Amino acid sequence: MGRATGKQGKKWGRYIASLCSIIAVGVALGSSAGIAQDFHDRRTVQFSQQITADNPQRTPAVSRKQGFDGTLVLTGGRIFDSVKAQAYAGSLVIQQNKIVAVLPAGSHDWPVDATVIDVTGKTVMPGLIDMHVHATYPTPQTPADMHASEGHATLRALRSLQILLENGITSVRDMSGPLNAPYIISEWLEKDMAPGPRVFAAGHIITGTGGHAADRPLTAIHSAAYTREADGPDDWRKAVRETFKLGASHIKIASHFAPDEVKAAVEEAHRLGLKVTCDCETIYIAMAVEAGVDSIEHPLPRTDATIQMMAKKGIAAIPTMQVYQGGFDTRGDYAGTASRRFSMNSQSNYDVLKKMIAAGITIGVGTDNIGGAFGLSPNIYISDLKFLQKAGYTPAKALMAATRVNAQIMDMGDKLGTLEPGKLADIIVINGNPDQDLDALSRVDTVIRNGNIVVKDGQLFVPRHVSAPLPKPSPPENLH
DSSP states (O other), X not given: OOOOOHHHHHHHHHHHHHHHHHHHXXXXXXXXXXXXXXXOOGGGGSOTTOOBOSSTTOOBOOOOOOSEEEEEXXXXXXEOOSSSSSOEEEEEEEEETEEEEEEETTOOOSOTTOEEEEOTTOXXXXXXXXXXXXXXXXXXXXXXXXXXXXXXXXXXXXXXXXHHHHTXXXXXXXXXXXXXXXXXXXXXXXXXXXXXXEEEEOOSEEEETTOTTSOSSOOGGGXXXXXXXXXXXXXXXXXXHHHHHHTOSSEEEESOOOHHXXXXXXXXXXXXXXXXXXXXXXXXXXXXXXXXXSEEXXXXXXXXXXXXXXXXXXXXXXXXXXXXXXXXXXXXXXXXXXXXXXXXXXXXXXXXXXXXXXXXOOBOOOOOEEGGGGGGTTHHHHXXXXXXXHTTOOHHHXXXXXXXXXXXXXXXXXXXXXXXXXXXXXXEEESSOTTTOGGGGGOEEXXXXXXXXXXXXXXXXXXXXXXXXXXXXXXXXXXX
């Protein structure tokens, strides 16, 4: 390339100086307290006005029109913004797919041509986030030969995810599925091509040979279609890279593994700018925590020392209490899998939850919704919130865990989780006061996802298609 001269040279000089400044800020951020030094946060090397995909990969994107066509105002209700624990009277102003203002009661500072919705007697709050679902997994009605079908998995995910959307869940972290189905549904919904929550996909679980989701008895969901078995640090690094390449928003690993394997996976994911969560138990939790994972799934057994180490290193937990309670209530125990060779019951799981809260561990909310369990929505989600309430959370704090904290854990706190100007317009309207009574979450009136009204009067709402015009009037007038 030839040397730039004149105006072009000055332009590139300013660009390089600006980029160097960004990189310097990134280095400073990386060495500050609370941020892992090996985590390559792509925001530190991007301009503040850079448009990116709305997922943790943060790939630069071209601007496109999204969301509501004009200005949408929700007024007359209570606002629970998840920034503070108290609801207050006010109005929320949305333009296209962004929140542009949160106004005090009595203010009408919005365009005269705005579409105004009266939400008197209702609560406006951020959309709920479920940190652990398996949307593409088979249901009891799925034919045996369709369990690992990519197409069938994508279609059954659409139905399962619509159930969640109807119940106010506007984002999910999908924790594994067959072949490319999780990525297909994630990309489809990110482009608003169908009604559904945002899907932040892990794709395949990565585990050691014979580990969780790869153990006997072999079934379709314990097969290579769902799970990537890896052996040795180099193979674990390769598995992370493969998952990133396919479009993962985060990396999910599972026991069993060796210390050098989990360390390699975490290092590789963090270099790529992705968070790592671990579905693991007993000694494997300690290994994962030592390696620097970002969160631990489930209330599986761990020592008090491991809990303290989680707290010290700032590692979050997603307890998924109800999925295990449901198993105890229906089957009486948890047995029959070689990746769960330990004892547990309702009390032992609850003890783990209480100890984690007492230690000051950041707690997120996820259900481990899978297959036919989506039909239990919203009861299963509300139950997970009630476990937090039973362990000492107020309803308001539980809601903040379900929104703001969840967004932060999955590295989307700058775009989701609170009602603030500049955030993506993922909003729900509840008939009642869920910050005082969690059961009110079963009364979802309106859901706005990416600025689009997708649930109206409690029902899924799909606007009528507007036809594009033909190139010319037809049939041609000169036909005879």
